[in-house]
Amino acid sequence: MVLLKESVLIISSVLVVWWLLVSHHQAQQALVWWYSKQWMRMCEKGETIRNGLLQESFIIRRHLELSSVNRSESQQQDQYYLLMQEHPTLNIVVQTAESRALKRLKPAISLHEGGFTVADKSLPMNEMLNKVKWALDGVFYTPLEMRSGLEVKPEWLEVLS
Missing domain, CATH: 1.20.5 (Single alpha-helices involved in coiled-coils or other helix-helix interfaces)
Incomplete structure (x- = not known):
C-alpha cells in the first residue's frame, strides 16, 4: 500500500x-x-x-x-534666416565651400534651437556624415573662421562711408 x-x-x-x-x-x-x-x-x-x-x-x-x-548672396542669407525662423527646432547642416559667408547669420544661428552644423564641401564622406549626425543629435558646430571677426553687409559699408 x-x-x-x-x-x-x-x-x-x-x-x-x-x-x-x-x-x-x-x-x-x-x-x-x-x-x-x-x-x-x-x-x-x-x-x-x-x-x-x-x-x-x-x-x-x-x-x-x-x-x-x-538671387544675390544677401537674398540667399535672408532665405536661410527665414527658414530658421519658421522651423526653430529643425536640425540643419549647411554644406558650403565658403563658410565665412554665413558670418552675417551668426545671431540667427546662435538663437536656433535645433542642431546646426556647417560642413565644408571638400570634407571626406565619413566626416560629412559625422557632421550630419552631429546636427541630428542637436549639436551646434561652426568652423573657426565663422566664429571670429565681424562681418558686415557691403550695403552697410556704403551707408557708413
Whole structure:
C-alpha cells in the first residue's frame, strides 16, 4: 500500500514536471514569436520615420535650391534666416565651400534651437556624415573662421562711408 502511494506520487510528480517543461517551452516559443513581430513593427516604424525625415530634408533642400536661383548672396542669407525662423527646432547642416559667408547669420544661428552644423564641401564622406549626425543629435558646430571677426553687409559699408 505504501509502495503504491509512493509510485503514484512519483508518477504524478514526473507528470507535473513534464507539464511544466512543456508549458515553459510553449511560452518561450510564444515570446520568440511576439518579439519577432514587435521587432518587425519597430523596423517598419523606424523606416517610416527615416523616410519622412529624408523627404522633409529633400523638400527643404530643393526649396532652398529653387529660391537661390538668380538671387544675390544677401537674398540667399535672408532665405536661410527665414527658414530658421519658421522651423526653430529643425536640425540643419549647411554644406558650403565658403563658410565665412554665413558670418552675417551668426545671431540667427546662435538663437536656433535645433542642431546646426556647417560642413565644408571638400570634407571626406565619413566626416560629412559625422557632421550630419552631429546636427541630428542637436549639436551646434561652426568652423573657426565663422566664429571670429565681424562681418558686415557691403550695403552697410556704403551707408557708413
